[in-house]
Amino acid sequence: MTDLHTGRQAPRPRRGATHWVARLALAATALTVLALPFYAGWKYYVFRRDVTPQAALAEPARLPHAEQAAWQSGAEKLPATAAPVVLTYHDISPKSDSQYIVTPEAFDQQLTALETAGYRTLTTDEFVDYLKGGPAPPRSVYITFDDGTNGLWVYADRILARHHMHAASYLITGKVGRNRPYYLSWEEISRMAGSGRWDFQDHTHDLHWRGVVDDKGTEASALANRLWLADRKRDETVEEYTSRVGADITRSIEDFADHGLPRPQMFAYPFSEMSERGNLPVPGPSLQSLLEKSFAATLTDVSRRPLPAGRRAAAARQVQRLEVYQHTTARELVADVARWTLVPPAVDAALDHPEQWTRSDGTNDTGIGVLTGTGPYPAGVSYVSADYLPTASADWTDYTAAATVDRLGDNTNVGMTVRTGSLEPISVSVSRNTAVLSRGSGDKREQLATKPLVAAASHSLEVTVSGNTTRVTVDGRTELSATGTAAGGDATGGIALSVRNGAGGAWPAFGKVTVKEVPATTGAAGPSQLPVAQAVLLDPGASWAFAPGESSNMKVGSDGLSPQGLALSDYAAYEQQRTAGWTRYTVRGTVGRLNTPQVSGALWARVGSPQAISVEVSRRGVKVLSGSADNRRVVASKALADADHHDVTITVGSEATWITVDNAVHLMLPAKGETGGVAYSAYRDVTRHAWPTVRNLKVTPAEVK
Numbered sequence: 001m002t003d004l005h006t007g008r009q010a011p012r013p014r015r016g017a018t019h020w021v022a023r024l025a026l027a028a029t030a031l032t033v034l035a036l037p038f039y040a041g042w043k044y045y046v047f048r049r050d051v052t053p054q055a056a057l058a059e060p061a062r063l064p065h066a067e068q069a070a071w072q073s074g075a076e077k078l079p080a081t082a083a084p085v086v087l088t089y090h091d092i093s094p095k096s097d098s099q100y101i102v103t104p105e106a107f108d109q110q111l112t113a114l115e116t117a118g119y120r121t122l123t124t125d126e127f128v129d130y131l132k133g134g135p136a137p138p139r140s141v142y143i144t145f146d147d148g149t150n151g152l153w154v155y156a157d158r159i160l161a162r163h164h165m166h167a168a169s170y171l172i173t174g175k176v177g178r179n180r181p182y183y184l185s186w187e188e189i190s191r192m193a194g195s196g197r198w199d200f201q202d203h204t205h206d207l208h209w210r211g212v213v214d215d216k217g218t219e220a221s222a223l224a225n226r227l228w229l230a231d232r233k234r235d236e237t238v239e240e241y242t243s244r245v246g247a248d249i250t251r252s253i254e255d256f257a258d259h260g261l262p263r264p265q266m267f268a269y270p271f272s273e274m275s276e277r278g279n280l281p282v283p284g285p286s287l288q289s290l291l292e293k294s295f296a297a298t299l300t301d302v303s304r305r306p307l308p309a310g311r312r313a314a315a316a317r318q319v320q321r322l323e324v325y326q327h328t329t330a331r332e333l334v335a336d337v338a339r340w341t342l343v344p345p346a347v348d349a350a351l352d353h354p355e356q357w358t359r360s361d362g363t364n365d366t367g368i369g370v371l372t373g374t375g376p377y378p379a380g381v382s383y384v385s386a387d388y389l390p391t392a393s394a395d396w397t398d399y400t401a402a403a404t405v406d407r408l409g410d411n412t413n414v415g416m417t418v419r420t421g422s423l424e425p426i427s428v429s430v431s432r433n434t435a436v437l438s439r440g441s442g443d444k445r446e447q448l449a450t451k452p453l454v455a456a457a458s459h460s461l462e463v464t465v466s467g468n469t470t471r472v473t474v475d476g477r478t479e480l481s482a483t484g485t486a487a488g489g490d491a492t493g494g495i496a497l498s499v500r501n502g503a504g505g506a507w508p509a510f511g512k513v514t515v516k517e518v519p520a521t522t523g524a525a526g527p528s529q530l531p532v533a534q535a536v537l538l539d540p541g542a543s544w545a546f547a548p549g550e551s552s553n554m555k556v557g558s559d560g561l562s563p564q565g566l567a568l569s570d571y572a573a574y575e576q577q578r579t580a581g582w583t584r585y586t587v588r589g590t591v592g593r594l595n596t597p598q599v600s601g602a603l604w605a606r607v608g609s610p611q612a613i614s615v616e617v618s619r620r621g622v623k624v625l626s627g628s629a630d631n632r633r634v635v636a637s638k639a640l641a642d643a644d645h646h647d648v649t650i651t652v653g654s655e656a657t658w659i660t661v662d663n664a665v666h667l668m669l670p671a672k673g674e675t676g677g678v679a680y681s682a683y684r685d686v687t688r689h690a691w692p693t694v695r696n697l698k699v700t701p702a703e704v705k
Contacts, residue, residue, distance in 0.1 A: 049180065050187040052150055055094075057158050061109040063116075063330060071117040071334050075139070079631040080623075083310040083342045083395065084122050084130065084140040088301055088321040089167075090147060092155040099325045104155040106326070111163045113330035114141060119337065120685070121165040124199045126567045128265050128296045131314040133547025135629035137569050138683065141337060142309070143167040144299065144321065146203055146268055150181045153188040160197045164598075164685050166568070168199050170268040170299075173255035174206030186259050193261060196566070196687040202264040202295065205252035207245070210271075213279055221271050223248075224278035224287055238284055245287070249294055267295040272302040274318075292317055305421040310342050310395040311630070312422070315489030343392045344631040345399035345494070347515040350388055357386040360496060371497050373407060373509025385498035387420055393494025394421055395630060398520045398610075400464040401495045404511035408432045408457045411503035414510065417441075418465050419493040424486040426470040430459050437472060437480040449480045464518060467491075517610060530578040532585045537574055537678070537697045544572040554680070560589070560695035563682045570691070571681040573607050579677025580608050584704055585652050587678045589697035592645035593690050594619045601692035604679035605650040605657065611674045613657050614681065617646040622661050626669065638665045653704035 090100040092107050102110075122130075122142045130137060145152055148171040160167055169192070175183045184192075192198040207223040214228055214235070223245060226236040236244070256264055274287060291298050297317045300307075307313045307320040322340055324333060350356070354368045361384050369375045370384040378384070396419075405414045413431040427445075429436045433455040437448045453459065453474060462473045468487045472480040484491055495515065501507045536542065538560065544552040552572035555562040563570035591601035594617070602616035607629075614632065616623045617640065624636040640646060640661060651658040652671075659667040678699060682692045 050177070050185040051191070052154050052181050052188070054158055055104070055154050057162060058105060058108070060162065061105070061112040061330075063109060063112060067113075067331060068116045071113060074334070074338055075117040075119075078139065078338060078341050079136075079343060079627065080625050080634045081136045081138055081627070081630075081632040083136050083308065083630060084127060084142045085337045085340045086127075086142045086144060086299065086309050086319055086321040087337075088299075088323040089143065089145045089156075091145070091149040092151040092159075094155070096326070099327065101151070102324060102326055102328070104159060106328075106330075107156060108159050108162070109330040110324070110328070110333050111159060111165055113334045114337070115163055115165075117334050117337075120568070121167070122569075123166050123567055124168045124201055124265055125565065126569055127309070129546055129550075129567070129571075130309070131297055131317075131319075132550050133314070134550070135547075135571050135681070136342075136631065139341070144201075144268065145169045147172055147208070148176060148184045148189075148200075148203070150184055150188070152198075153184055153192060157192060157195065157197060161195070166197055166199075168201050168266070170201045170203035170266075171252075171255075172203050172206065172208045172270075173252045174204075175208075176255070189259070189261070200256070200261050200264065201266040201268065202249070202252050202256075203268050204270060205248045205255060207248045208270040221269075221273035221278065223270055224273040224280075226279055235279065238281065241280070242285060242290060245290060249291070253294065265296045266299060267291050267297075268299040272300045274298075274300060277302075288318060306391045306394045308340050308342065308391050308394055310492075311489035312394045312492050313489070339389075340391050342395050342631065343389065344628065345393070345396040345515050345517050347388075347513075350495075350513040350515065351510060356389050358390050359385070360387045360390075361385045361498075370507060371499055371510050373507065377507055382502055382504075383498065383500050385415070385496060387496040388494055390421060390494065390496075395489070395492045396465070396494045396515075397492045398466050398518050399515055400462060400518050401513070401515045402460070402462045403497070403513045404458065404460050405430060405508060406458045406511060407506055407508045408459070409503065409505055409508070411501075412505075412508045413500050414508050415496075415498040415500070416461055416463055417496040417498070418463050418470060419484075419491055420496045422486060422493040423490045424484040425493065426463075426465075426482055426484070428461065428463060428472045428474075428480065430461060430474060432456060435472070435474045435478060435480060437482055439482060439484065448482050451478050451480055453478055466518060466520065519610065528578065529581050530575055532582055532699060532701045535575070535579070535699050537587075537699055543575050545576060546571050546573075548576065560592075560693050560697055561680050562693045563691040566687050568685070568687065569681065569683045571679065573604070573679035574677055576608055576677055576679075581675050582677050583652055583654055583673075583675045584702050585699055586649060586702040587652075587697075587699045588647070588649040589680070589694040590645055590647050591617050591692055591694050593692045594644045594646070596685075596689055598685035599689050599692050600683045601694055602681045602683075603648045603650060603694065604681065605652050606671075606674050606676035607679045608676040609674035611671065612676060613650065613652075613659075613669065614679075615648050615650060615659055615661070616681075616683075617648060617661060619643060622646070622648075622665060624659060624667060624669070635669060636667050638667070640665065651702050651704060653702070655705050658704075 093101050120140050122140050127142045177185045210219040211222040212228045213220045213225040226241045301321050301323045303320040309319050313319040357368045413429050415429045417427040419425045427438045433453050436450050439446045464471045468484045470482050546552045553564045554572040597619050600616050600618040602614040604614045606612045610628045614625045620642050622638050625632040626635045649660040654673045657669045680694050
């Protein structure tokens with residue numbers, strides 16, 4: 001600009017810091033405006049890359065009313081509480097030729113069927129609590145998916161939500177986010193975990209593949225086998241193998257932590273190939289023993305002996321699963337789950353139910369006519385055997401099996417095996433004039449005792465299993481017994497029968513076969529007994545446990561017992577070892593926070609006995625269940641006035657149990673002198689529902705018979 005007086009160029013005004021700040025701010029704003037579409041596009045691209053859109057839900061599955069009625073009727077014959085059945089799925093997809101991939105429609109039908117039959121689903125936390133010794137939950141399945149495929153997010157998640165059910169995905173963590181969209185992404189996993197419908201467990205970091213394991217080029221699981229080192233012309237050493245597997249497991253657990261997931265508690269074997277199907281030297285470290293250092297238990301679909309979830313599986317720290325295939329119908333699944341549901345040892349006429357027997361003689365034949373004397377008799381075969389409910393009886397203990405046998409001739413005999421599937425099965429073989437007691441099976445069978453019998457074509461047989469002792473009585477007078485080294489879940493199992501005809505003449509036959517429960521034998525002296533009059537249930541120092549030796553997570557306070565955590569069920573028993581002899585007492589409490597009909601709480605009495613009693617109340621009803629901690633049945637139910645709390649009173653006598661709810665419902669159950677203490681359990685259908693609590697919990701002596 002020119003000065004009008006001097007004609008000289010006037011100096012420009014100096015620009016201060018404010019001017020430059022403003023210009024920079026304008027430039028930044030312009031760049032931001034220009035960049036926003038690109039940033040939004042990039043974010044959308046990343047979102048679409050990492051989060052596949054979920055498929056819309058189809059119409060709910062509609063199944064024939066007759067089938068639904070049959071499932072409900074069948075469920076009524078099963079225990080109301082029992083060990084959960086573990087199911088294996090791999091992926092959900094509408095189109096696939098693989099037998100391992102189930103369609104969304106079939107998955108919806110299967111969950112509808114399970115729901116109709118009265119099954120609920122477990123979280124992994126609940127499942128592990130059970131394996132650690134907690135009581136059996138209400139009739140349940142534990143749904144597992146192997147590999148961590150994308151179909152779980154796209155299809156299965158919304159179907160689970162429809163049915164208010166839960167599942168566990170077993171991840172190959174090294175595959176997450178790879179080969180998209182086949183495998184899940186970490187973002188999808190995060191959303192699934194946040195829904196409360198899923199938890200995540202371990203399926204290796206990157207050992208879910210088959211590698212060469214010998215110089216012939218044989219391929220097998222890279223996890224279960226020492227790999228062939230071609231450049232060195234040898235297998236891995238045991239040290240090299242354990243180092244490789246240990247590093248993979250460590251890495252997989254780190255992957256969980258790096259992505260904000262809880263540490264996995266369970267492990268599923270790839271291809272169900274374990275140490276027994278590998279090339280590790282024996283004796284020596286097994287793959288199972290390596291995994292037990294990091295996980296509560298392992299899962300497999302293949303096992304040399306029945307290992308359904310239960311006390312036997314818990315002792316082995318290995319659980320066998322029921323695999324679901326593309327061709328599995330809803331009807332077949334419900335039937336299979338019922339067949340796998342553990343039942344108590346109580347059978348009036350086992351041979352009247354041939355469908356409950358499985359031939360175990362290696363012939364692949366079916367039917368038990370050879371055992372019962374009705375035929376047909378096989379040609380060229382001299383030995384026939386069959387197991388009774390080999391899966392459902394896996395946890396049998398404390399029972400007596402009785403049978404009559406007839407038509408015994410020269411060179412013929414019959415056999416009864418108890419503790420089938422255990423580490424120490426016990427067998428008694430009876431001929432016309434001899435009884436032989438043996439332990440073990442196959443080439444490991446060991447003869448323990450032999451006794452002569454009064455020669456006859458018929459004999460009666462009674463075998464009692466109690467603890468680790470087995471007692472045999474033939475004809476009511478000849479006795480044999482054996483005490484095993486296996487104990488607990490390692491010694492449980494049901495019965496098997498066999499007939500042998502070495503002469504080619506008439507076959508021997510079994511008559512009526514029965515099984516009944518017997519009281520458990522008393523072990524060594526334990527902690528001192530706590531008198532009822534001195535018990536304070538809400539004493540902060542009292543011991544409440546969900547399993548022997550495992551403290552409960554329930555919060556104990558002067559205002560009552562409150563479950564904690566994200567599980568769907570919880571249980572706590574009061575000083576169980578010190579209250580085992582309790583009788584003639586009254587326990588009372590107010591079960592509250594019954595905010596929805598799907599939430600319930602139960603007060604227990606006679607805990608630890610074969611006939612424990614639980615009184616479970618919901619907003620509108622009460623159910624009374626009776627049985628052991630592993631198998632209970634509903635023995636009574638009544639409607640209640642709709643309320644968010646109910647007062648429960650249970651009085652225990654030697655001859656009866658008296659139950660009162662809200663001073664309006666009164667029930668009496670006969671008893672046979674069973675003793676035991678008290679407990680509280682709580683149930684809910686989804687984690688967003690608040691836990692029910694029990695207040696005013698007290699126990700006092702009662703002057704009853």
